[in-house]
Amino acid sequence: MSNLPNQEEITRILQEGDPAALREVVTASHPADVADAIEELDIEAIWNALQTVPIKDAAEILSHLPIEVQERIAEDHDPEQVARIVEKLSADDRVDLIKQLEPELQQKLLAGFGAQQRRVTERLFQYDEATVGAVMSPDFAAVPAEMRVSEAMDLIRLEAPRKETVYYIFVMDNESRLIGTISLRDLILANPNEIVGDIMQRDVIQVRADEPRTVAADKIKDYDLIALPVVNGGGKLVGIVTVDDILDLEEEEATEDFHRMGTVGSVKTSLREASIALLFRARIGWLTALVFVNILSGAGIAHFEATIDAVVALVFFLPLLIASGGNAGSQAAMLMVRALATGDVRTRDWLHMFGKEILVATLLGGAMAGAVMLIAGFRAPDVLVPVGLTMVCVVIFGSVLGMSLPFVLTRFKLDPATASAPLITSIADIVGVLIYFTIASWWLGDTIAAAAEAAEAIPL
Amino acid sequence: MSNLPNQEEITRILQEGDPAALREVVTASHPADVADAIEELDIEAIWNALQTVPIKDAAEILSHLPIEVQERIAEDHDPEQVARIVEKLSADDRVDLIKQLEPELQQKLLAGFGAQQRRVTERLFQYDEATVGAVMSPDFAAVPAEMRVSEAMDLIRLEAPRKETVYYIFVMDNESRLIGTISLRDLILANPNEIVGDIMQRDVIQVRADEPRTVAADKIKDYDLIALPVVNGGGKLVGIVTVDDILDLEEEEATEDFHRMGTVGSVKTSLREASIALLFRARIGWLTALVFVNILSGAGIAHFEATIDAVVALVFFLPLLIASGGNAGSQAAMLMVRALATGDVRTRDWLHMFGKEILVATLLGGAMAGAVMLIAGFRAPDVLVPVGLTMVCVVIFGSVLGMSLPFVLTRFKLDPATASAPLITSIADIVGVLIYFTIASWWLGDTIAAAAEAAEAIPL
Secondary structure, X not given: OOOOOOHHHHHHHHHHOOHHHHHHHHHHOOHHHHHHHHOOOOHXXXXXXXXXXXXXXXXXXXXXXXXXXXXXXXXXXXXXXXXXXXXXXXXXXXXXXXXXXXXXXXXXHHHHOOHHHHHHHHHHHOOOOOEHHHOOEOOEEEEEOOOEHHHHHHHHHHHHHHOOEEXXXXXXXXXXXXXXXXEHHHHHHOOXXXXXXXXXEOOOOOEEOOOEHHXXXXXXXXXXXXXXXXXXXXXXXXXXXXXXXXXXXXHHHHHXXXXXXXXXXXXXXXXXXXXHHHHHHHHHHHHHHHHHHHHHHHHHHHHOHHHHHHOOHHHHOHHHHHHHHHHHHHHHHHHHHHHHHHOOOOHHHHHHHHHHHHHHXXXXXXXXXXXXXXXXXXXXXXHHHHHHHHHHHHHHHHHHHHHHHHHHHHHOOOOHHHOOHHHHHHHXXXXXXXXXHHHHHHXXXXXXXXXXXXXXXXXX | OOOOOOXXXXXXXXXXXXXHHHHHHHHHOOHHHHHHHHOOOOHHHHHHHHHHOOHHHHHHXXXXXXXXXXXXHHHHOOHHHHHHHHOOOOHHHHHHHHHHOOHHHHHHHHHHOOHHHHHHHHHHHOOOOOEHHHOOEOOEEEEEOOOEHHHHHHHHHHHHHHOOEEXXXXXXXXXXXXXXXXXXXXXXHOOXXXXXXXXXXXXXXOEEOOOXXXXXXXXXXXXXXXXXXXXXXXXXXXXXXXXXXXXXXXHHHHHHHHHHXXXXXXXXXXXXXOOHHHHHHHHHHHHHHHHHHHHHHHHHXXXXXXXXXXXXXXXXXXXXXXXXXXXXXXXXXXXXXXXXXXXXXXXXXXXXXXXXXXXXXXXXXXXXXXXXHXXXXXXXHHHHHHHHHHHHHHHHHHHHHHHHHHHHHHHOOOOHHHOOHHHHHHHHHHHHHHHHHHHHHHHOHHHHHHXXXXXXXXXX
């Protein structure tokens, strides 16, 4: 196994506070491990550690710290000193951090950068967060098409230390337009005297900087790419997106979908670090909105007061029936939201999925009606038929709702994950109440009428 | 933009059925695009297309088809012809497909492979699906430590076409034990006369083939690796896991979590392709289990029949109150399950998260109680206090349940995502009923007693 210093060792050395030992352990460790070890310390201790080690290591460690820790470090310390470390971050990490800060501090940090870093940062900064431009890196390897293979290799050798990846090399014409690509592998295998333009692969899979970032993610996944070139409107190569950026992005988007499905608003920071106020704000909106929705269920019940008064046993099955509709709906929504997110199902598949859902839901509703009639039959034989009928109806309604709402939201360019489990459950509740008492009133009509007469006959 | 033939073109050529045109378009297209275009055809048409194109292209296209389509192709055709294509798949894709098939067909396909492919396939086949061994590729680039840089480059040049990646080269001692690593980038930058062992990086981040595959995913993510070496118990290098394998794996695991959170069982195939029977089986188990749980809510209500009879207005607020507990619980569970899955929160953080949840939930419950008392107060002023009190209690209970259950499940080595929204909602329902009617019985004690007396006094 590896001889890398483990986290306990790093933590021990940090606590001892010996600068020489710290520098030594940082040099011997992976920056991700150092970041993991120091991330739980207080901000001042992290800052001191970063100040002790060489500036390049400090930047590497900083980039592996959670974004909210990076943010607090930048906010609480001398902008000039912070800029010296932040400048050494890779361009995309640098922009990510700066975007978190107040405009005033942003300007101070930019002023502390070298001219080239400032220019690159400002350019990336312009792209909207949801676009490819915001996740691309400007440090790509590119060669002119008319170069010989041997010259190209020399150029790559020279530039390699500064580039994000040199394994995929982009080929440009005289006007910096992307016209081909060649892998380092093919360059090595080629005859040194050949011209790059003759052996490059044309028809490059590429993406525009202003396209949604999910387009880049999909292309990297579909075509199994390590690096995807990004061009501007004029076809000029402006950056690359690498597979590890996509890995982070995928995780982020899956997390967003999870939160939406749980009706939680944006919690972009670590859950462990999130403040009480942030968590409250992220959760209260939907919860209150759902209170209003659920009050409608109560209104539905109030409308059927006479029915309940007459046959109070109906109430025993109320939570079961409305919950079952919601549960079947949650299942359908979870399946569909995920299938839409991964591209397994597309909007044009709606009719096919709808037909299948009706069939599956009917089977599910039938089986559940059977189960509840079997188990609960002896307790309340007189309400058995309306309970069974309602079960079939609410399961079909919930399932179709859960399956369709994500499609409808997608159709209106909204996030399908807004069709959250609690929203589906709440809508299924209201409709469940209406279905249940309508069926019960119809089935138990005579009993209810008799009870009403009795109540009138005997004034309380 | 790219000049690659688009899907419509490929589809048109497929329909025309001209073999020469098909071969031409396949050569000019990315196999992922061809797979996308043919995947919706019937199995015979796909098989005919695969038979028409060169065998290497056929394998590339096959690997981009959904696994269930691959499976049907293998099952429905001559094993000898199928083996010729499957043999050309990359080792991990080959094993993935063969694992789907009946033992008899597996043997027939293996018999159709060349001796080396058969050996590699059989070795990978032994690893459990959840381990690193099942996702690794045996096609890695490795050089002995005593080689010169120039010799190593020659070896890599020779082997490159057969390897999954040559950008990370592993360095072995005389007994094939992994002792170092060197990137192609560093090899190119090095003096050709240097010895690889002198310039390689020691302390390689690595993983054992029998470790859970999530360990490989975490290491690749934490250390931003492109390829992670896999060793056996004796430290011998047996394979690599590449970042694109992890990308697929991450997507698969996020999908599993989504399905669990929606109480859906294993749906490993495409949702679009899934049969009615499969969908029914995946959904009926939890739905029926939740019927039993929800019947307990009914039993709870039945227990408080006298209270309901006396103050029927209580029932109006029942769906709202029990839904609110479930909604707050779903939020907490979704946040926590995802945070545990991404490693943002660990089991040791339980107490910290618990304390925070209590605070957040109290604020949420208070705000929601205020909202409901404000809106619904005029309708039923006499039940206002128990409704408000219940709201605070159920929101706290639901939140703490939703937040804690994922931890408890993790503690017992179960999947935290089993703490699904419907399960949390159903438990919150039962407890909500009990809390509500207990508080109401206590608050409305006099009214209920009076009603009971009145009912006894007037025999119906």
